[in-house]
Amino acid sequence: MSMTTENLLVELFVEELPPKALKKLGLAFATVLADSLKAQGLAFADAVVTDFASPRRLAAHVTKVKLESEEKSSLIKLMPEKVAYAADGQRTPALQKRLVKEGYFLDDGALNLIKELDDKGVMCVWLKKVDQRVPLSVALQHALGVAIAKLPIPKVMSYQLERDCDLPGWSTVSFVRPAHGLLALHGSEVVPVQALGLRATDSTQGHRFEATASPVRIAHADDYAATLARDGAVIANFDARSRAMVQALRSEAKRLGRRLEVEPPLLTDAEAEEVLLDNALVQEVTALVERPTVMVCNFDEVFLQVPQECLILTMKANQKYFPLLDDAGRLSNQFLIVSNINPQDPSAVIGGNERVVRPRLADAKFFFDQDRKRSLESRVQGLSKVVYHNQLGTQGERMARVCAIAHAISQALHLDANESAQVQTAARLAKADLLTDMVGEFPELQGTMGGYYARHDGLSDSVATAIEDHYKPRFAGDQLPRNRIALVVALADKLETLVGMFGIGNLPTGDKDPFALRRHALGVIRMLMESGQPLALESLLHQATSVYASLHAGLQDANAALVNFIFDRLSGALREQGASAQEVDAVLALRPQQLAEVPKQLAAVRAFSDLPESAALAAANKRIGNILKKSDAAQGQVSAALLHETAEKDLYAAMQSIVPQADALFAAKDYTASLQALAALRGPVDAFFDGVMVNADDPALKANRLALLQQLHAAMNRVADLSKLAA
Numbered sequence: 001m002s003m004t005t006e007n008l009l010v011e012l013f014v015e016e017l018p019p020k021a022l023k024k025l026g027l028a029f030a031t032v033l034a035d036s037l038k039a040q041g042l043a044f045a046d047a048v049v050t051d052f053a054s055p056r057r058l059a060a061h062v063t064k065v066k067l068e069s070e071e072k073s074s075l076i077k078l079m080p081e082k083v084a085y086a087a088d089g090q091r092t093p094a095l096q097k098r099l100v101k102e103g104y105f106l107d108d109g110a111l112n113l114i115k116e117l118d119d120k121g122v123m124c125v126w127l128k129k130v131d132q133r134v135p136l137s138v139a140l141q142h143a144l145g146v147a148i149a150k151l152p153i154p155k156v157m158s159y160q161l162e163r164d165c166d167l168p169g170w171s172t173v174s175f176v177r178p179a180h181g182l183l184a185l186h187g188s189e190v191v192p193v194q195a196l197g198l199r200a201t202d203s204t205q206g207h208r209f210e211a212t213a214s215p216v217r218i219a220h221a222d223d224y225a226a227t228l229a230r231d232g233a234v235i236a237n238f239d240a241r242s243r244a245m246v247q248a249l250r251s252e253a254k255r256l257g258r259r260l261e262v263e264p265p266l267l268t269d270a271e272a273e274e275v276l277l278d279n280a281l282v283q284e285v286t287a288l289v290e291r292p293t294v295m296v297c298n299f300d301e302v303f304l305q306v307p308q309e310c311l312i313l314t315m316k317a318n319q320k321y322f323p324l325l326d327d328a329g330r331l332s333n334q335f336l337i338v339s340n341i342n343p344q345d346p347s348a349v350i351g352g353n354e355r356v357v358r359p360r361l362a363d364a365k366f367f368f369d370q371d372r373k374r375s376l377e378s379r380v381q382g383l384s385k386v387v388y389h390n391q392l393g394t395q396g397e398r399m400a401r402v403c404a405i406a407h408a409i410s411q412a413l414h415l416d417a418n419e420s421a422q423v424q425t426a427a428r429l430a431k432a433d434l435l436t437d438m439v440g441e442f443p444e445l446q447g448t449m450g451g452y453y454a455r456h457d458g459l460s461d462s463v464a465t466a467i468e469d470h471y472k473p474r475f476a477g478d479q480l481p482r483n484r485i486a487l488v489v490a491l492a493d494k495l496e497t498l499v500g501m502f503g504i505g506n507l508p509t510g511d512k513d514p515f516a517l518r519r520h521a522l523g524v525i526r527m528l529m530e531s532g533q534p535l536a537l538e539s540l541l542h543q544a545t546s547v548y549a550s551l552h553a554g555l556q557d558a559n560a561a562l563v564n565f566i567f568d569r570l571s572g573a574l575r576e577q578g579a580s581a582q583e584v585d586a587v588l589a590l591r592p593q594q595l596a597e598v599p600k601q602l603a604a605v606r607a608f609s610d611l612p613e614s615a616a617l618a619a620a621n622k623r624i625g626n627i628l629k630k631s632d633a634a635q636g637q638v639s640a641a642l643l644h645e646t647a648e649k650d651l652y653a654a655m656q657s658i659v660p661q662a663d664a665l666f667a668a669k670d671y672t673a674s675l676q677a678l679a680a681l682r683g684p685v686d687a688f689f690d691g692v693m694v695n696a697d698d699p700a701l702k703a704n705r706l707a708l709l710q711q712l713h714a715a716m717n718r719v720a721d722l723s724k725l726a727a
Contacts, residue, residue: 026053206232
């Protein structure tokens with residue numbers, strides 16, 4: 001009887017669930033429910049768990065669930081016999097306390113104590129526990145309670161029960177939304193459980209308007225999805241519903257000769273579909289419909305005069321619509337909607353959505369027209385009235401700091417007078433769009449709108465692009481600023497934030513990073529690494545700190561902490577890109593200042609690691625480093641006259657030949673060839689350590705040998721600290 005297994009289905013039918021949390025809720029409900037059944041011995045460890053989540057239901061399907069658990073016995077080691085029993089054979093207080101902790105009392109009839117040797121040969125007292133068979137109804141009742149309690153609910157609602165409770169109209173329960181139905185089937189049999197004031201049945205409800213049966217009866221646990229789709233007009237599985245919606249969206253877009261704005265170009269159909277399934281808008285709309293129907297809508301072409309970023313944002317964020325682009329990537333006046341109903345005549349649905357979106361687009365056009373009546377320059381003075389941070393002043397003060405840091409970077413790059421002037425113009429105007437109506441309504445467009453307004457004001461394309469791009473890169477994989485003017489302003493902006501926040505001790509903690517300092521650090525890293533500009537990291541930080549010192553009193557110098565923070569981010573980024581921990585540690589141990597050289601240095605270290613000589617040279621390098629650390633003597637020049645042993649003479653001669661060659665290759669930034677040239681030193685280095693005692697009794701010999709090792713150590717560690725490669 002206990003081995004009888006059937007597949008289990010549990011569904012909670014509720015009012016509309018929060019769409020942004022729906023997928024997590026469905027997954028959590030199914031996972032926790034199944035884990036609880038496994039822990040109680042009702043489900044096998046390899047049971048297949050399928051989660052379902054639609055706007056009005058959370059469900060779980062678990063394979064091979066037993067009707068009742070197996071009876072199990074186990075031995076629990078309590079304590080050594082001499083501790084458990086007194087000399088007269090009576091149980092000690094220590095044993096009594098331990099038994100109570102295990103849930104037993106001295107007169108408990110189920111108490112079964114035995115004496116056996118443990119694995120160390122000590123005679124101990126053991127408690128034999130027998131777990132009685134647990135019926136599915138009891139186990140599922142417990143699992144339901146655990147699953148409901150552990151749901152990642154964004155905000156709990158409390159509501160009153162009207163039936164099946166002690167005080168109808170007064171008894172209160174709490175859940176994410178009011179629940180109206182509970183379905184629990186073990187095969188085709190209803191499991192008699194209760195939850196949220198509901199008793200389990202074999203029925204649920206389908207689509208509000210399109211179900212062909214009400215209620216929808218589920219004959220067997222395995223029939224749930226198919227029956228709901230047939231009789232309830234509901235695609236219950238979140239991923240299946242999302243995939244059906246994506247396929248319909250892409251099919252309709254292709255029919256119109258358009259592409260979805262949320263669909264990345266230059267991907268195969270299969271790749272694009274997978275990317276879309278992870279898109280935030282696709283996920284949210286999937287959580288809003290039970291069976292998606294895609295329809296085509298239009299808006300007046302006059303709105304295309306507004307920057308397409310504004311129109312796209314308002315359609316996606318406010319209306320959950322899918323904008324369509326033409327082959328050139330320009331926004332069209334057609335868009336797709338996903339409806340939860342599929343009427344024979346969709347004109348009413350289409351017309352309603354077109355009427356809804358028009359005032360939204362009209363607002364965007366109004367903001368755009370009004371904003372262009374004032375120049376960005378005229379708004380700069382208003383930045384002094386906008387608080388940036390209570391310890392760091394206003395946006396106006398921040399703008400002045402960004403301008404000063406940008407000027408220092410311009411000098412470091414030797415920009416000509418024209419480029420320097422453009423940098424200053426862009427830095428001064430970069431934050432002015434914060435005071436526009438459009439950015440006030442859509443903060444996500446800051447920078448973007450500044451670029452549009454700069455072009456309208458007649459500023460050069462370089463300046464407009466710099467204003468538009470100065471927040472870049474905004475996220476992992478985002479574009480870098482598109483020109484050198486933009487790069488300087490973007491660097492200045494991020495450095496100002498990092499130095500300021502570190503200077504007041506406002507650092508990220510755990511997963512909290514309200515000022516996105518990790519993202520800013522990664523942005524600085526990417527710009528320095530990928531732009532190829534000859535800028536030294538610590539020099540930039542020093543210049544930014546100097547600017548703060550001159551324009552903002554009371555800021556502490558946190559450069560050391562900031563440098564460590566940036567190199568930590570760099571280390572993580574390089575490992576995510578596929579570099580090994582040893583390779584990254586070897587390169588970053590030298591704290592390279594030209595981050596643009598780091599990828600080439602990593603490649604050189606990787607190539608060096610593949611050489612047969614690398615392991616021996618890395619170990620020797622580590623040994624040399626340890627010797628030099630223990631030596632208090634200052635190393636000077638090597639005297640050839642003091643080289644007595646053949647091995648040290650040979651090493652010196654080899655270094656005289658090989659090191660200048662490696663240094664020349666290093667100077668030419670051919671790091672791979674530089675390290676490979678040093679591989680020829682393996683034989684002389686091995687012979688030196690086999691035949692020469694560094695710590696000679698003669699102080700002059702010892703000092704000369706330390707000087708030789710000092711020169712060797714310096715030559716070997718120009719590209720990276722090779723000792724980090726030692727096993």
